Amino acid sequence: MSEITELPTPPAAGQALDAAVSSAPERTRRPARSVPWGSVALTLLGVVVSGVGVAALRDGNGWLQLAVVVAGLVLAYVGGGQLLRRRFGAGFDLAAWLCTTWLVLLLFAALLAPVLPLGEHQDIAGSLDAPILAAPDLLSPYPLGTNNFGLDLLSRVIHGARASLVVSLGAVLIGTVVGAALGIVSGFFRKTTDVVIGIFTNSLLAVPPLVLLIALATVLEPSLGNIALALSLLALPSVIRMARASTLTFVQREFVLAARAMGASRMRLMVRELLPNVLLPLASYGMVMISVLIVAEASLSFLGLGIQPPNPSWGNMIAEGEGNTFEEHPHIVLVPGVVLFLTVFSLNLLGEKARKRFDPRQAKL
């Protein structure tokens, strides 16, 4: 099974090809002009259209408003992308910058949630005077609408981000620390140690991730700490395998031999010589791991086995809107759904970029 884990590299190579193919003709074809009026107009048009969508279509059909705003944003994205590529060269990746911005915003919002002027997110007694099931309207006091208790969805989404991020970052941290330790030990000592850790890894892999989570949720209290621990078990096998694989290659290198010749202890070899080299590829993998774990946490909470309401989490917020409320008030599902999607998408995109850049296997190509 071990040779399979390293296979999902081809998409990266293909994407590089993509980028090369798509950017090459543009550079040669377009003549140099002083001001790209077309792109400026497109960007402005996009901003105006989405502004009109937000402000002027407030009382109309929600779907129409959404369509207009999205169309405006797409126009602004295309126009802005052209402008920025002119300014900073063809390699400028607007999507990556937007993803970074989104994640930074989310992180700050989550960190500062207690001091931000947000509506009530959890205590039903605090939202008695708020309208229930209000549709999203960016210019109202409830920008993203309210749920069936009148709780503010913007506030709930941000507090949900706190839970999601704490749980998944914690799980990745635990998984990386334990996994790197086990992987290095396994690759360094080989023999029986390797076999035992290998069987342990395979056993973790023998239960499908979600089923493992559900099984643990049956018996554990659904606290943040327990959920993070359960999620870290999902991260563990792949981290162990990656750490073991890099250890196997690095342990044969000259600098390890040199350290050994100078009389370094086994502990020192593992911690000072191997660990720094093993951690780098793991760090770029961590980004993708976080996105996988955010989805896992959201799935668990969606199934009612993770973070329990009234504590908000993206998963249980989506579960709230499922069923009969879904047809009349789709925003209850769509608001946390879009936030979840954007976060996962951003992490995947940046993770892919980071992997292309830092993964030594990719660098050799």
Place this chain on the structure above:
Amino acid sequence: MGRTLMKRAGELAAVLLIVSFGTFLLVSLLPNDPAVSILGPGRAPAEYAALREELGLDDSTLSRYLDWLGSALTGDLGQSVVPPQVDVLDRIAAALPVSVQLAVMGMGMALLISIPLAMWSAYHAGGRVDRVISGGTFGVLSVPSFLAGLLVIMVFANALDWFPRAQWVRITESLAGNLYHAFLPALTIALAEAALFTRILRNDLITTLQEDFILAAKAKGMSARHVLFSDALRPSSFSMVTLIGLSLGRLIGSTVIVEYLFALPGLGSLVIGAADTGDFVMVQGAVLVIATIYVLTNLLIDLSYGVLDPRIRRAHV
């Protein structure tokens, strides 16, 4: 081949033993006494003691495990601990076909969607359609399956009203009805898989299409369709077969979610319902069955490489 097979079988046995032990240990993670969880609080202490005696909870962990494993191997996974105290194995046997059908249909639909998309993409690599497909598949991969399922329901069941939600017709009752009701759940499962397959197959196809034998086929005047389907597909499909094996875990996960979402009587709904009520005996049994199927399927996929690619067969011997 024989020796590899023996080695794999040994590993497999060890893995299954550990998984079963882990599953068994679930009970000891329970925050309170299993007897209290089963009977509920507020009974006479003698009743709890009697139940503990009956369940053998006072014996040592190892002897309890061996007991449990012994009866599991003879097909007795125990009784559900939550009121309709049904036989766990019966419930699992009734639920399993639904899950297997959904997973197989989802995988089949994913292949049906992804092969033509990947071929179009690879044949016109770098073109507009290719870029849209690449971006689209990347986006679809970032949609969690429960969200995808809700969107599928929103479009096909609520807005268009083409398909029903939350009904299941057994295949023994009516084949057409069964396929009709299984369509939306299978589509939900297929979406993410199709996106992944399209990306992998496209990349492999692009490499294959640069080979000399493709040039030769084109020079002989073969049509694009013939070149793609007859010459390029098979040598490009190895990564995808690997991926089918790798994505099996996720496939089972999305089957679980889809069953919950569409209220289908499969293994996933069974596990989630049991987890919700704290029916750990049911969860233990289901996890054991799912893990066994998962490990065995992975073994079969590993062995299938040799069939697909003779070079691997030689390398192993």
